[in-house]
Amino acid sequence: MVLLQISEPGQTPAPHAHRYAIGIDLGTTNSLVAVVRSGVAQTLPDDHARHLLPSVVRYAADAQPVVGEAALVCAHEDPLNTIASVKRLMGRGVDDVRRLGKTLPYEFSTGESGMPRLRTAAGEYSPVEVSAEILKVLKRRAEQTLDTAIGEAVVTVPAYFDEAQRQATKDAARLAGLNVLRLLNEPTAAALAYGLDKNPEGIYAVYDLGGGTFDISILRLNRGVFEVMATAGDSALGGDDIDHAIAAWIMQQAGIADDADHRQLRRLLRDARAAKEALTDATQTNLVIENNGATWKGTFSRAQLDALSDPLIEKTLPSCRRVLRDAGLTISDVLGVVLVGGSTRMLRVRERVTTFFAREPLADIDPDKVVAVGAALQADALIGNRGAEDMLLLDVIPLSLGLEIMGGMVEKIVPRNTTIPVARAQEFTTYKDGQTALLVHVVQGERELVVDCRSLARFELRGIPPMVAGAARVRVAFQVDADGLLSVSAREQTTGTESRVVVKPSYGLTDVEIERMLRDSLEHASEDVHARQLREAQVEADQLLQAIAVALAADGKTLLSDPERAAIGVEMTRLRELRDSKDARIVREGIRVLDHASQEFAQRRMDAGVKRVLAGHRVDELKLPGAG
Amino acid sequence: MPPFVADKNYFELFGLPVTFDVNLTGLTERYRSVARETHPDRFVSGSDQERRLAMQMTAFVNEAFQTLKDPIARARYLLQLRGADPGSDTDTAMDPAFLSEQIELRERLDEACDAADAKARLGHLADDVAQRTQETTDALRIQFMRADQLDKARGLVRELQFLDKLRRQIGDLEERFG
Numbered sequence: 001m002v003l004l005q006i007s008e009p010g011q012t013p014a015p016h017a018h019r020y021a022i023g024i025d026l027g028t029t030n031s032l033v034a035v036v037r038s039g040v041a042q043t044l045p046d047d048h049a050r051h052l053l054p055s056v057v058r059y060a061a062d063a064q065p066v067v068g069e070a071a072l073v074c075a076h077e078d079p080l081n082t083i084a085s086v087k088r089l090m091g092r093g094v095d096d097v098r099r100l101g102k103t104l105p106y107e108f109s110t111g112e113s114g115m116p117r118l119r120t121a122a123g124e125y126s127p128v129e130v131s132a133e134i135l136k137v138l139k140r141r142a143e144q145t146l147d148t149a150i151g152e153a154v155v156t157v158p159a160y161f162d163e164a165q166r167q168a169t170k171d172a173a174r175l176a177g178l179n180v181l182r183l184l185n186e187p188t189a190a191a192l193a194y195g196l197d198k199n200p201e202g203i204y205a206v207y208d209l210g211g212g213t214f215d216i217s218i219l220r221l222n223r224g225v226f227e228v229m230a231t232a233g234d235s236a237l238g239g240d241d242i243d244h245a246i247a248a249w250i251m252q253q254a255g256i257a258d259d260a261d262h263r264q265l266r267r268l269l270r271d272a273r274a275a276k277e278a279l280t281d282a283t284q285t286n287l288v289i290e291n292n293g294a295t296w297k298g299t300f301s302r303a304q305l306d307a308l309s310d311p312l313i314e315k316t317l318p319s320c321r322r323v324l325r326d327a328g329l330t331i332s333d334v335l336g337v338v339l340v341g342g343s344t345r346m347l348r349v350r351e352r353v354t355t356f357f358a359r360e361p362l363a364d365i366d367p368d369k370v371v372a373v374g375a376a377l378q379a380d381a382l383i384g385n386r387g388a389e390d391m392l393l394l395d396v397i398p399l400s401l402g403l404e405i406m407g408g409m410v411e412k413i414v415p416r417n418t419t420i421p422v423a424r425a426q427e428f429t430t431y432k433d434g435q436t437a438l439l440v441h442v443v444q445g446e447r448e449l450v451v452d453c454r455s456l457a458r459f460e461l462r463g464i465p466p467m468v469a470g471a472a473r474v475r476v477a478f479q480v481d482a483d484g485l486l487s488v489s490a491r492e493q494t495t496g497t498e499s500r501v502v503v504k505p506s507y508g509l510t511d512v513e514i515e516r517m518l519r520d521s522l523e524h525a526s527e528d529v530h531a532r533q534l535r536e537a538q539v540e541a542d543q544l545l546q547a548i549a550v551a552l553a554a555d556g557k558t559l560l561s562d563p564e565r566a567a568i569g570v571e572m573t574r575l576r577e578l579r580d581s582k583d584a585r586i587v588r589e590g591i592r593v594l595d596h597a598s599q600e601f602a603q604r605r606m607d608a609g610v611k612r613v614l615a616g617h618r619v620d621e622l623k624l625p626g627a628g
Numbered sequence: 629m630p631p632f633v634a635d636k637n638y639f640e641l642f643g644l645p646v647t648f649d650v651n652l653t654g655l656t657e658r659y660r661s662v663a664r665e666t667h668p669d670r671f672v673s674g675s676d677q678e679r680r681l682a683m684q685m686t687a688f689v690n691e692a693f694q695t696l697k698d699p700i701a702r703a704r705y706l707l708q709l710r711g712a713d714p715g716s717d718t719d720t721a722m723d724p725a726f727l728s729e730q731i732e733l734r735e736r737l738d739e740a741c742d743a744a745d746a747k748a749r750l751g752h753l754a755d756d757v758a759q760r761t762q763e764t765t766d767a768l769r770i771q772f773m774r775a776d777q778l779d780k781a782r783g784l785v786r787e788l789q790f791l792d793k794l795r796r797q798i799g800d801l802e803e804r805f806g
Contacts, residue, residue, distance in 0.1 A: 181672045225660055325799060382672045392664050419694065421668065423687035481683055482668045540676060547675040595677050602681050606666060613661040614643040 021152040021181060021383045022142045023375025025189075026131060026169065028087040028238060029211030029342060031055050032369060033138035034376035035146065041193070041376040043369045044145050052368060053141075057133045058082045059120035067137045076266035079105045081120045085240060086134075088212045089116065089127035090172075091165030093507040105262035115507055128172045128509055129517065135176035153178045154379040156371050157484075158213040159185035160233030160398045162444050163456050164507045166484050171509050175517055181382045183483040185395055186210075187217035188226055189374030190340040192393075193365055197221040202335035203229075205323075207353055207361065208371075209316065210341040212238040216320050218327045218334070224390040230326035230417045231398045232319040237312065239276075239343030245308045246272035246300070254289050254296035264291070275300045280345055306348045313352050320356060326417050337361040342368050394419050397480055404441035404450045406431055413478050416446065420484060425477040427493070434466040438474055440490055455506040461490040463497045530584065537587040541579040544591055545572060548598050551605055559604045571597040637709060638692035648706060648772040650696055659693040699765055700788045703772070707785060712778040714785045726787050733757065733794060737801075747805045754798045761791045 023034045023041070030052040034043040043051045050069065058071035059081050066074075075082045083106065089097060093114045107119040117124040135155075142150050155178075157169050166183055173180045187206035191197070196204055201222035208215040215233040219226055247268040250256070256264070271289060278285040279302050289296045324330060339361045343349060353361050365373065381391050396417045402410040405428070414424050430438065438461045445453030464472050473493035480486050491498050509517075519529055548568065556565055571594040578590035639646045642658040664670075666685040671678040695701045707714055733753070740749035764787050771781040 182669065321803070325803065382669055384673065391669070392660060392667060393669065394663070419690045421683050421687040422690060423684065479683070479687065482686075544675040544677060547678055598677065599681075602677055606681060606685055609665045610641070610662050613665050614658065616661070 019152075019383050020142070020146055020148060020150060021154065021379035022139070022150055023184075023189075023372050023377070023379045024135065024138055024153050024155045024178075025186070025369075025372035025375060026087065026134065026155055026157075026172075027055055027210055027371075028085050028213060028240065029055060030368060031134050031138060032372035033142050034369070034372040035142060036376050036380035037146075041373045041380070043372050044141055046141055053134065053137060054084075055086065055134055056082060056084045057086070057130050059122035059125065061121035063122065065122070065133045067133050076263055076270055079262040079266045080107060081122070082266075083118055083120070083125075083130050085212050086127050086130045088236065088240075089118075090131065090168040091162065091507055092116070092127075096507075105265055115509065126509065128168050129175060131169070131172035132175035135173055135178060139176055139178060151177070151179055152181050152379070152383060154182050154184050154375045154382065155180050156184045156186045156189050156375050158208070158210070158233065158235055159187050159215045159217050159228070159231040159395075160213065160235050161484075162235070162399055162454055163401075163484065163486050164454065165235065167508050170483065170485070171514055174514065180483070181379060183485075184375055184378055184393075185215075185217070185228070185231070185484075186340060186371045187215050187231070187338075188219065188228060188393055188395055189371045189378070190338050191219050191221060191226055191374070192377050193370045193374035194338055194362065196336070196338070197224055197226060203327075203329065203333050204336050204338060205320075205334050205357060206338045206340060207316075207320070207344065208233075208340035209343040209349060210238050211240050211343065212236070214238060214316050214319070216316070216323050218323050218329065225392045225394070227394045228396045228417075228419075229329075230323045231396060232323040232326070233398070234315065234319060237315055239341070239346075241312050242276060242309050242343070242346075243269050243272045245312065246276060246305070249304070249308060250287065250289060250298075250300075253298055254291055256289075256291050276305060276346070279305050280347060302347070305346075309346065309348050310352075313349055317352075317356060331357055334359075339363045340367055340370055395482070395484070396420060397422065397484060399444045399454075400446055401442065401444055401456075401478055401480070401486065402453070403428070403476060404443060408450045410443055410445070410448055410450055410453055413476075414480060418480075420480050421482050423477065423479045425475050428474045428476060429470050430464065430467065430472045430474075431469055433469045435469065435472070436464045436466055437462045438464065438490070440476060440488065442478075442486070442488055456486065457488070457506055459488070459490075461492065461497070463495075464492050465495055465497075467494075533584040534582065534587065537584040537591070538579055541575055541587050541591050544594060545575060545579075548572060548594070548601075551598075551601065555605055555608065559608060560601060564601070568594075568598050568601060638696055638705060641689065641692050642696070644696070646706070646709065648699075648703060648769055650702065652697065655693070655696055659689070662689050663693075699768075700785065700792055703768055703781070703785045703788065706772065707778065707782060710778060712782055714782040714789075723783055723787075726783065726790075729760075730790055737794065737798065741801060747802065750798055750802050750805065754795065754802070757791055757795050757798065761788065761795070764788050764791065 020035055025032045032043050032051055032053065034041055045051045046053070053068045054072045056068065056071040056075060058066040058074050058078065060066070071082055075084060094108060094110045094116045097108055097116045108116045109119055109124060110116060115126055117126050118130065139150055153173065155169060155173050157166055170180050170183060186208050190206050190208065191204060199221070201220070204219050204221055206217045206219065213233065213235045214237045215231065217231040218229045220229055250268055250272060271287065275285050275287060279300070283302045285300050287298045287300055334357060337353060337357045337359060339350070339353065344363065344367050350361065378393070397414060397420055398416060400412045400416045401414040402412040405411045411426070413426050414422055428438065439458065440461060441450070441458045442456045443450055443453040444456055447453055461474060464474070474490055475493055476488065476490045478486060478488055489498065515529070552565070552568070575590040575594045578586055581587055642655060642662065644650065644655065663686060666682055666689055668679055668682040668686060671682045695705050704714060736753055740746055740753055743749055764784055768781060768784040768788070771777050771784060
């Protein structure tokens with residue numbers, strides 16, 4: 001873990017101390033890491049000058065996991081232990097994974113909380129752990145290139161990723177020893193990379209077709225402001241599906257039986273992908289397929305590829321129509337279209353996108369690198385190296401959030417395409433006399449029935465005093481943060497009973513499981529769990545003390561009375577003492593007390609900041625023409 | 629009770645007068661200025677307290693902007709501030725003229741779906757709804773200038789909510805037939 005540099009309270013840190021934060025594109029097929037150096041965002045290559053890291057992890061018995069090219073070459077020989085496209089499994093349950101069926105040649109078992117575990121020769125691993133291995137390699141690559149420890153990153157996710165998928169991504173980063181500064185949506189990252197906000201205000205569409213996911217987003221861009229108006233997509237549709245269609249065609253042509261073994265399937269997928277890529281620059285390519293000793297030779301033409309890809313490209317168009325409708329726009333309102341994702345290299349994809357939007361898309365920046373570049377730009381801004389005051393990224397929640405109510409129906413609390421962060425609340429009540437508990441089931445999706453939506457989490461609000469049915473007033477509050485992650489709390493209004501039960505994620509890792517994984521991982525094996533918890537609490541205490549010290553230096557005299565300032569000073573002194581204790585709980589209690597004591601001050605500072613920016617606007621700017 | 633942060637209502641948050649008419653360009657500029665100031669991205673390296681406060685504040689700012697941007701939400705909020713929340717009802721049984729208009733529009737929607745030229749009919753219906761919405765909004769503007777006529781304003785807001793719901797239903801159906 002990287003320790004933050006903490007200066008003496010009362011002194012601001014050296015303004016020229018340079019910190020690096022990296023941008024990571026954790027893709028279905030390939031992953032990349034990028035960083036801003038000397039004002040330029042660049043992806044970082046490995047020792048062999050390769051920028052793309054195949055998102056493939058091999059778990060051989062009695063060996064360390066192997067990630068990247070080295071794992072990829074083993075894919076067809078050792079398919080059960082070589083995990084590719086793990087992104088498709090993130091935030092998914094065992095049922096989802098079973099439905100993906102033949103396309104995934106892995107063996108699964110169910111872990112706690114319904115999360116699937118991949119059975120490999122080296123043990124059972126969740127998709128989160130597999131992704132963490134990929135992130136670790138990228139982290140190390142950045143550290144070696146920049147010759148410094150790296151602890152912070154912006155990690156991208158498809159805009160259409162739901163809550164469970166996002167949380168899984170954040171958990172993977174945590175396991176890899178990275179503090180996620182922001183989960184950034186891939187289309188927004190691309191818009192950042194292209195610098196489209198530097199043009200006059202305009203509406204842009206970002207068409208992002210990766211290996212396993214498809215996103216379409218409409219953004220309004222203007223001088224540092226990136227406002228997502230609407231987003232749609234399919235988190236289970238991508239270039240991989242085209243590979244499968246080609247492989248199926250080859251099997252048919254070559255007379256290979258449907259029950260081909262896993263090895264054969266992986267080899268076919270590899271050949272299918274190679275053929276697809278070859279046809280970007282040629283109109284025809286040769287195929288040589290080994291089948292149980294026999295060799296089949298054939299040709300694969302551009303026309304055949306187009307025919308196979310069309311139905312899949314067609315599936316992206318309803319989302320494009322819906323996103324325009326949700327944004328209240330027509331095709332003619334769109335100023336430009338940006339292509340993102342390796343699959344957009346396909347000529348057929350470019351043709352069909354051009355036809356749909358009636359204009360040539362932008363593709364100057366390498367579609368494989370553009371997302372990582374955008375992530376690096378945001379990472380750099382967030383840690384304060386660039387003018388973060390200039391950038392405003394306003395993203396949206398892609399799918400409606402709701403609660404299960406009587407009759408298996410969904411009550412929508414936060415509609416899709418609502419700008420985040422967002423906080424909403426709604427009141428519910430009991431349906432039976434004397435009911436003392438409410439089961440809160442949180443779901444995500446657009447359908448009206450709970451069974452048709454994705455289950456996110458369940459928790460119980462207990463301790464409701466027995467009342468007549470319908471008398472209790474339970475307020476359920478939803479809060480979605482800037483990463484698109486949800487927190488839910490419930491409170492019975494007449495008694496003030498707050499929900500005391502931990503949210504159980506439907507397809508995610510519980511905090512207990514993550515703790516265990518962190519403990520098991522080699523980096524922490526030598527360290528006691530208590531020691532780590534103590535260290536984390538101390539870092540947080542130091543952070544709070546420093547933040548308040550800076551705030552007092554800036555606004556302490558103007559926003560606080562002498563007694564108020566003294567009261568905060570007392571709690572700061574107390575925390576400074578408690579912080580050296582050997583018990584994390586004592587440190588945390590001290591943090592809680594100081595937090596509470598300084599909250600009012602923090603609120604006043606924010607209000608003052610808002611007043612300051614509004615003072616720059618003159619009141620009569622807002623008079624309507626002709627008004628008296 | 630409408631949500632408040634630090635005792636401010638949505639208009640006060642942006643330094644705007646509490647009126648139905650709002651300059652949308654000005655509102656957007658102020659929203660962006662304020663959002664830049666409070667957004668969690670500014671506090672990524674800050675303490676948990678700063679991040680938490682930024683999140684709550686920005687959620688409030690976003691809510692304020694979305695409410696004031698949309699005429700119907702804005703009207704409803706104004707009524708809430710004056711203690712006359714119309715709720716999300718579309719029930720205007722109070723006014724027979726509105727009631728018969730609702731029945732007529734619903735009938736046209738049902739008939740359009742069964743007709744051969746469904747798409748064209750839906751298009752015309754959408755245009756009519758848009759016009760009715762404009763007329764009702766104008767009437768509402770006048771009502772808001774008369775501080776005492778809250779009941780009438782409430783009825784008009786309910787009517788707008790009905791028209792808006794209809795507009796969305798037409799949109800969904802157009803997508804199906806389109």
